[in-house]
Amino acid sequence: xxxxxxxxxxxxxxxxxxxxxxxxxxxxxxxxxxxxxxxxxxxxxxxxxxxxxxxxxxxxxxxxxxxxxxxxxxxxxxxxxxxxxxxxxxxxxxxxxxxxxxxxxxxxxxxxxxxxxxxxxxxxxxxxxxxxxxxxxxxxxxxxxxxxxxxxxxxxxxxxxxxxxxxxxxxxxxxxxxxxxxxxxxxxxxxxxxxxxxxxxxxxxxxxxxxxxxxxxxxxxxxxxxxxxxxxxxxxxxxxxxxxxxxxxxxxxxxxxxxxxxxxxxxxxxxxxxxxxxxxxxxxxxxxxxxxxxxxxxxxxxxxxxxxxxxxxxxxxxxxxxxxxxxxxxxxxxxxxxxxxxxxxxxxxxxxxxxxxxxxxxxxxxxxxxxxxxxxxxxxxxxxxxxxxxxxxxxxxxxxxxxxxxxxxxxxxxxxxxxxxxxxxxxxxxxxxxxxxxxxxxxxxxxxxxxxxxxxxxxxxxxxxxxxxxxxxxxxxxxxxxxxxx
Amino acid sequence: xxxxxxxxxxxxxxxxxxxxxxxxxxxxxxxxxxxxxxxxxxxxxxxxxxxxxxxxxxxxxxxxxxxxxxxxxxxxxxxxxxxxxxxxxxxxxxxxxxxxxxxxxxxxxxxxxxxxxxxxxxxxxxxxxxxxxxxxxxxxxxxxxxx
Numbered sequence: 095x096x097x098x099x100x101x102x103x104x105x106x107x108x109x110x111x112x113x114x115x116x117x118x119x120x121x122x123x124x125x126x127x128x129x130x131x132x133x134x135x136x137x138x139x140x141x142x143x144x145x146x147x148x149x150x151x152x153x154x155x156x157x158x159x160x161x162x163x164x165x166x167x168x169x170x171x172x173x174x175x176x177x178x179x180x181x182x183x184x185x186x187x188x189x190x191x192x193x194x195x196x197x198x199x200x201x202x203x204x205x206x207x208x209x210x211x212x213x214x215x216x217x218x219x220x221x222x223x224x225x226x227x228x229x230x231x232x233x234x235x236x237x238x239x240x241x242x243x244x245x246x247x248x249x250x251x252x253x254x255x256x257x258x259x260x261x262x263x264x265x266x267x268x269x270x271x272x273x274x275x276x277x278x279x280x281x282x283x284x285x286x287x288x289x290x291x292x293x294x295x296x297x298x299x300x301x302x303x304x305x306x307x308x309x310x311x312x313x314x315x316x317x318x319x320x321x322x323x324x325x326x327x328x329x330x331x332x333x334x335x336x337x338x339x340x341x342x343x344x345x346x347x348x349x350x351x352x353x354x355x356x357x358x359x360x361x362x363x364x365x366x367x368x369x370x371x372x373x374x375x376x377x378x379x380x381x382x383x384x385x386x387x388x389x390x391x392x393x394x395x396x397x398x399x400x401x402x403x404x405x406x407x408x409x410x411x412x413x414x415x416x417x418x419x420x421x422x423x424x425x426x427x428x429x430x431x432x433x434x435x436x437x438x439x440x441x442x443x444x445x446x447x448x449x450x451x452x453x454x455x456x457x458x459x460x461x462x463x464x465x466x467x468x469x470x471x472x473x474x475x476x477x478x479x480x481x482x483x484x485x486x487x488x489x490x491x492x493x494x495x496x497x498x499x500x501x502x503x504x505x506x507x508x509x510x511x512x513x514x515x516x517x518x519x520x521x522x523x524x525x526x527x528x529x530x531x532x533x534x535x536x537x538x539x540x541x542x543x544x545x546x547x548x549x550x551x552x553x554x555x556x557x558x559x560x561x562x563x564x565x566x567x568x569x570x571x572x573x574x575x576x577x578x579x580x
Numbered sequence: 581x582x583x584x585x586x587x588x589x590x591x592x593x594x595x596x597x598x599x600x601x602x603x604x605x606x607x608x609x610x611x612x613x614x615x616x617x618x619x620x621x622x623x624x625x626x627x628x629x630x631x632x633x634x635x636x637x638x639x640x641x642x643x644x645x646x647x648x649x650x651x652x653x654x655x656x657x658x659x660x661x662x663x664x665x666x667x668x669x670x671x672x673x674x675x676x677x678x679x680x681x682x683x684x685x686x687x688x689x690x691x692x693x694x695x696x697x698x699x700x701x702x703x704x705x706x707x708x709x710x711x712x713x714x715x716x717x718x719x720x721x722x723x724x725x726x727x
Contacts, residue, residue: 100648103657104682104690113612113652139685150684152641159641179645180684182661183629184676184696185636186603186668200703201667205601205634 097125097170100177109133117176122153123166125176140178152179202273206280207288209263211300214290219261223251225275226266226294228309236265236297237305241330244271247278253325258283265290265297308333314406318360326523332360336407338520339363341428343416343444345396346370347505348434348458348512350382355513357400357407361520364400365428367412368392379502416440418566421447430519431455432512434505436494438486439569445470445479449554450563454526455479456515458508461493463501463536465508468546469515469527472555476529481549486573504536582660582695582711583725584608584619591622593706596664596699602633607647608660608697615713615722617659617695623647636675637663660695660711670700670710672719682714689716697724 099115101108109115115132119125130137142148146166153160154177160168170176214222214236224231224239231241242250244266255262262284266272272289279287290297298304310318310329314336321327327335338361342349345368353364370392372383382399383392393411400409412424425431425447433444433455441457448455452473459466472478486492511532518524531544548555557563588608595604605627608619625643629636639661651657665673676698677683682690692713699709711724 102681102693104685104693107691113657150679152645154641154645157642157645177645177648179641179648180681181638181641181679182605182644182681183636183638183679184605184663184673185629185632185679186634186665186673186675201601204704205667 095120095170095172097172097174097176099125099129100175102178102180105136105139105178108135108139119170121166121170122155122160122168122176125170126166150181150183152181153177154179199270199273202277206273206276208269208273208291209288210291211296211302214263214297215300215302219263219288220257221255221260221262223255223262223264223275224266224294225264225272230267230294231307232309234294234298234304234306236294237303239265241307244275247275248282250325251279251282251284255284259285261286263288263290266293268295269293308337310336314360317406321359327521331521331523334520334522335360335517336362338430339365339428340430340432340516340520341365341367341425342432342434343367343440344434344436345380345382345392346376346434346436347379347460347500348509349432350380350396351506351509352432352434352458352513352516353396353400354382354403355510356516357404357409359513359517360404361407361517363408363410363428365410365412365424366393366396367414367416367424368396369413369415375496379500379505381506416443418443418569421566422451425451425453429453430516432516433457434509434512438483438492438573441479442486442572443566443569446554446564446566449473449478449557452558454519454528456512456519456527458505458512460500460505460508462498463504465504465511465534465536466531467508467511467515467527467534468531469519471519471526471528472548473558474528477546477548478552478555480554481552482531482546484549484552489574501536504534507534507536581616581723581725582608582619582697583616583727584610584622584697586726588619588622589709589726591624592662592697592699592709595622595624596701596706597704599627599633599664600701600704601666603627603629603635603637603664603666605637605639605661605663607639607644607658608662608695609647609651609656610659611655612657612659614659614695615692619659619695620656622662623650634666635668639663658694660697662697662699664699664701664706666701667703668700670698670708672696672698672710672712672721676712677714677719680714680719683717687717691715692720695722 096116096118117125117128119128140151222239224235224241225244227243240254264272264276269292276287276289318332321332340361342353345366372387374388382396387395393413397409397411454471457468470478529546531546533542553564606624609621610619626640627637628640629638692715696712700707711722712719713722
């Protein structure tokens, strides 16, 4: 069967300058073999070492690329044209002569997609990125925008925007710096980046909402500088801490160290619930209370010590016994609860109220040389206290510190672990102890971890999924055990 | 030397500006033979490298085949290729050289067979052009005559 092979210009010297050669063969392979027999040198040009077609060579039978047919085994009919079509390619140089700002700016205007304030107001992108300097952001920003100053863009953007397919709109004050920023993001592989035309000015002039973010004062920036260096905290995290409201149940062995570190860390509002006065036997571990406050109110003593540590926070003393009647009011103003209580009645009460208000409860308890910490946060997964202990143990198996004694430094360890968990929850960083019970054996110097699961029969957790809240019960009767102190 | 009429250059210019900021590519068609190369018209081809079109092109071989066949039917031939450099000067980059047809055929070097016209586009407007041939594995500029 004879076919016609079309020869590209550079290879025509191999066949005496002809632009086409008639060959015999039932397939492309046979045709090429015959071509080689007639005019040596073609196969070395067309095929690779393994006998396949070189990557840049395309073979067409009439109008069809043989890669989409049967390759070299593609059959040929009489009169078919076999064309050799090399792929031509190239590209702009990597380096270029220096360009002026206005050349660069014009190039970017042509290259980087832009969006308008009106379009932005209509459809919010997944990520809105403010690349202005801190001083500019202080005057207001578009609500919900993430702030990375232009100078830190490349360093920080992968942490802030891990998804390179996310839709990103970048803005600056007037729309120029954001063009450069958007161009950089495109080079870093962000696929869907646009720059806001006219920047923040156009947004504000269009009457769109502006948010004046809470920013750190210079004094706060000095005080919390070691936090600001940690990417997981940073300025945004420190603002979260300063805006957080944490309620501590008990100003005792656990509450004292937890509160002290939370105050130092800059947790902005600390509520402390305790109805007791400082007793001499407390001083061995309750580090907020110095000796000269024996006989005075624990919450007042806690307030004085905490404000001496950090006058920049607010301490709210609640000098009352926590009961079914006041628990909803007490918890209502807070984001998070730290349970440092010493009795089961209070623990069940706090648990039930936290489930009702969908708040996380950082729980700690101690016995002589042993402590345990966990986070009950069933609204966001994991069990509640009742899943762990559907019923209180008999009093003789769970004695209070007053009955059993405790190593003074042990509640320090456990209370500080509670503070760590609280800070992680506020920042939204790390893995909270949700669904895990961390135990500490001081004598053996060992930490262990137990998995906790939600009890599918827990009526309180079921209330999170739409079942009615079972209500508060008479916790004293339920536990039939009076509390001592931690 | 590459000579081409203003009408052919206008076709190339229109293509390069329309596709800016992406690189465009196409073919120069004229009487068979060269050097010197004489193009009478230009014909567009698709740039298949859509992912990096801002600084790469890969000419669609199907478009090239169609151009070859149309040229042959008219007694003409593909005598060269053109492509644009958005926001870059008109020069033959290392990539242009490595992926030129003559260079890809490899050694022993084939004779310079085509003229390669490179068009610089700045901010959406053609800012200049130069032509090159590939000779013994290296690029050499050749003069361009318009008209």
